[in-house]
Amino acid sequence: MDNVGIVVDDLEAAIAFFVELGMELEGKAQIEGPWADRTVGLDGVRCDIAMMRTPDGHGRLELAKYHTPAAIGARPHNPPHNTLGMHRVMFAVGDIDDVVARLRAHGAELVGEVAQYEDSYRLCYLRGPEGIIVALAEQLS
Numbered sequence: 001m002d003n004v005g006i007v008v009d010d011l012e013a014a015i016a017f018f019v020e021l022g023m024e025l026e027g028k029a030q031i032e033g034p035w036a037d038r039t040v041g042l043d044g045v046r047c048d049i050a051m052m053r054t055p056d057g058h059g060r061l062e063l064a065k066y067h068t069p070a071a072i073g074a075r076p077h078n079p080p081h082n083t084l085g086m087h088r089v090m091f092a093v094g095d096i097d098d099v100v101a102r103l104r105a106h107g108a109e110l111v112g113e114v115a116q117y118e119d120s121y122r123l124c125y126l127r128g129p130e131g132i133i134v135a136l137a138e139q140l141s
Helices: 011-020 034-040 096-104
Strands: 004-007 024-032 046-053 060-068 089-092 115-117 121-127 133-139
Touching (some): 011 024, 011 046, 096 133
Parallel strands (some): 089 133
Antiparallel strands (some): 024 046, 046 060, 115 121, 121 133
């Protein structure tokens, strides 16, 4: 897998959110032209993208802000976890409480609560910018 794409309305807020999670901004670009239209099956595509890289360099997120055609909001706005389709991106973290506190400063809200799975993990889901659900997993010793 090369990357996961996420469409956002506020590109700078999404970048800040994922930087707080430990990702690095790899680069930004504007995408437009006939090749882009043909690739995504839309006419008149013009969007800004930001490529975010995980600290280990193995994973990437492509954040896209569409100027034309305008992005279409999902319904319902904050779908429940059992909605069909891609619903979350999970990150391994060292201190789940610290990461939750830092992401809350960027508007993130817990979907449920931080829960412990046996003696193995502490886990939670957070809703971040654009309603994106991010899962956090802290492995216990």
